[in-house]
Amino acid sequence: MLIAAINGSPNRDGNTAMLLRETLSAAQKLGAEPHLINVAEALNDLAQPFCDSCTYPCNAACAEGNKLGEALAILRRADGLIIGSPVYYGTISGQLAAFWDKTNTLWQSKALLNVVGGAVTVAQARFGGQETTLKAIHDLMLVQGMIIVGDGHRDFDCGHHGVCAQQPSGEDVNAIERAHIMARRIVEVAGATQSLRYRS
Amino acid sequence: MLIAAINGSPNRDGNTAMLLRETLSAAQKLGAEPHLINVAEALNDLAQPFCDSCTYPCNAACAEGNKLGEALAILRRADGLIIGSPVYYGTISGQLAAFWDKTNTLWQSKALLNVVGGAVTVAQARFGGQETTLKAIHDLMLVQGMIIVGDGHRDFDCGHHGVCAQQPSGEDVNAIERAHIMARRIVEVAGATQSLRYRS
Amino acid sequence: MLIAAINGSPNRDGNTAMLLRETLSAAQKLGAEPHLINVAEALNDLAQPFCDSCTYPCNAACAEGNKLGEALAILRRADGLIIGSPVYYGTISGQLAAFWDKTNTLWQSKALLNVVGGAVTVAQARFGGQETTLKAIHDLMLVQGMIIVGDGHRDFDCGHHGVCAQQPSGEDVNAIERAHIMARRIVEVAGATQSLRYRS
Amino acid sequence: MLIAAINGSPNRDGNTAMLLRETLSAAQKLGAEPHLINVAEALNDLAQPFCDSCTYPCNAACAEGNKLGEALAILRRADGLIIGSPVYYGTISGQLAAFWDKTNTLWQSKALLNVVGGAVTVAQARFGGQETTLKAIHDLMLVQGMIIVGDGHRDFDCGHHGVCAQQPSGEDVNAIERAHIMARRIVEVAGATQSLRYRS
Secondary structure, eight states: OEEEEEEOSSOTTSHHHHHHHHHHHHHHHTTOEEEEEEHHHHHHTOSOOSOOOOSSSOOOGGGTTSHHHHHHHHHHHOSEEEEEEEOBTTBOOHHHHHHHHTTHHHHHTTTTTTOEEEEEEEESSTTSSHHHHHHHHHHHHHHTTOEEOOSOOTTSOOOOSSEEEESSGGGOHHHHHHHHHHHHHHHHHHHHTGGGOOOO | OEEEEEEOSSOTTSHHHHHHHHHHHHHHHTTOEEEEEEHHHHHHTOSOOSOOOOSSSOOOGGGTTSHHHHHHHHHHHOSEEEEEEEOBTTBOOHHHHHHHHTTHHHHHTTTTTTOEEEEEEEESSTTSSHHHHHHHHHHHHHHTTOEEOOSOOTTSOOOOSSEEEESSGGGOHHHHHHHHHHHHHHHHHHHHTGGGOOOO | OEEEEEEOSSOTTSHHHHHHHHHHHHHHHTTOEEEEEEHHHHHHTOSOOSOOOOSSSOOOGGGTTSHHHHHHHHHHHOSEEEEEEEOBTTBOOHHHHHHHHTTHHHHHTTTTTTOEEEEEEEESSTTSSHHHHHHHHHHHHHHTTOEEOOSOOTTSOOOOSSEEEESSGGGOHHHHHHHHHHHHHHHHHHHHTGGGOOOO | OEEEEEEOSSOTTSHHHHHHHHHHHHHHHTTOEEEEEEHHHHHHTOSOOSOOOOSSSOOOGGGTTSHHHHHHHHHHHOSEEEEEEEOBTTBOOHHHHHHHHTTHHHHHTTTTTTOEEEEEEEESSTTSSHHHHHHHHHHHHHHTTOEEOOSOOTTSOOOOSSEEEESSGGGOHHHHHHHHHHHHHHHHHHHHTGGGOOOO
16 A cells, blocks of 8 residues: 655655654554655756646646656555645645646546545644645645545544644644544555555 | 435525435435435424533433434434535535534544545525535534545546535536535445444 | 624633633724624524524514624624634534524625624634634625735734634633734724725 | 736636736726736746745845746735636646745735735636635735735625636626626725735
8 A cells, every 4th residue: 555645845854744754654654655755856857847738638748757757656556645735825835736736647547536635734833824724735635536534543533634733843742643643544544445546 | 334414404305405315316326325314303302402512521411312313323323424505604504503513422432433425515606605615514524533525436537525506406417417426436435434434 | 983793602701702802802992892792692582593594585584672683783883893713623613603694684785895804713622623714704704795804913913814722712822912913903904994884 | 006916827818817807907997007917927037936935034036136026016016916816626726826935025024914805716617616716815815914805895795705717717707797896896995995005
């Protein structure tokens, strides 16, 4: 079982990355193969980092032979997907939005249908847009046909929308615990729904 | 497999109920046992239709020997749950909110954890708050630890947030089709995740 | 200038009420006339606390000669309106939703058009649905044609979506400060827009 | 009075641009100076189109002597601001998110505090994420301290969250009418609140 995480931060070792690594590490302990995608790297070698709908339908030409293509190939195999974003103006980062816009080819082939998704956010302020950002990540996922779970688990509690942290996330003990709980939840639901993924 | 639907409209034969019956009927054809709960009836014989947190923890005294208790008993057995609401001021109806506030005893026992949920809305206007209402229904579900799916399916497309209709919903051919698709999705995901429900 | 607050909690002296009183008290110091509406009381003497669209258009018969009618009369005069709700399952309380559904007569007469609104929420958990509840309150307001402001002010910072607190709100120093800031913002914007309110 | 519009689409003559031009043209007839910003052009000549928080506080070095700088200068003078985005995966486009992330210098100086904002969206599907995208645009605005209005007006009705269209927007008569109504609303509220803008 492959559990991928997408780091929507420009910083590959920042607050968002730290929480995603915690989540992936918990998933790995439960037997999952973990993979972390940094959107900043996936977009870095592109002439045009934004989707401008160059062809219809999308032929994914911009993702050929580069890191974006590698990232999309990982997503095609993912059973679970954790998307993390720093909160930028109450919603996801431009980098994450731009990266997700590049997943058109996955949408066309329903490659993410029934992939199990959970969301992670970090902000500077205590109530700094974490929950509105989680909801935006859920929007990204729902339009791809993903299955959404929060951070609840039978051994803990029902949870809420996902994992919210306040910077610095390394000191946010509650957020780290919720990240571990969400990892367990995602692994379980992804395991149960394996036969439902639509893989061509 | 029990698929329940909650009609958040005061009208038991109105636009919301019609769409929920379509959804349940599609689920039944796929082998599910359907059950429709009208929140107006479940709340009708209560002295206090709103939760006022009379005890902590909740002892569900207000649901003893009445229709609310019957509704909660159905929810304890549900594998899938479709919540429908007319759009009232951009969000769910007061009746639906009041009913859901009465599910505290389910939350305490994690009875809805991993129950698979989908949302249905109807409004008078073309863009009349349908999607914001779907998102509020998702909030209700996420805090109960439910699994959220939209209206996508491998035989159709990835879908969006759920089923949106414009009144009169009986003439909204697109909404009826999406309701059928969502029924298939919910039945499949609920079937696959049966072992994950936490039933005491 | 009348600044009204709506307490969506069943508890008239709880966490939500406390924050609303702080907000109103700050508004009063700036010259506003404050008024606090408890939705539990406004709904208490009604045979039917939920709107069931008994007539179309609404003739407000359910609000004649009772506390609901008094509350609606206050809202008709309000220049600013702060809506507060405890977080119940990621969104507003059933009481608040039911109360707002009873404002149909205000909507018909555009009585709240350009009234300046701000939102206040309290939850038990640190990230317990406060922001999703603020957004639901904004939905209530937007459909009534209100003007939405957050908790920013030129003497402080730009703010965020509104006032979020964690229980007990009396000890949440940050929330109390944001409540004071939002009061200043609302008084200023309500003062500037006085001529735009549509009063018959 | 300057009313600016931000086109979050990569297409400068597409569905989003068309609706924004309608809105600006209606605002101009009411005496406003209109200005349309295309985010694709503003980002086009940048080595790094995404904010990577290169300095703290932001010194806006990336906006010196280029089109991004011109766009930010317009925003510093704006009294009203209409943000339009095509719906990409249930939320705003990557281009718009990336552009807004570049407004950090405006946030620091509270340049958008009390600027009056309204939102416009276009999607391919009938319920294709228009309203969730409007809400994400409101999030962008609220964190900048803006004043949010929907598409209501005393000569029409209270409106909803903003302007939603289905492609092709040139044939969406309802959306064009709502765009005109929102223009009137924004001009009026922006006119009344002129003294509240914080301009250094």
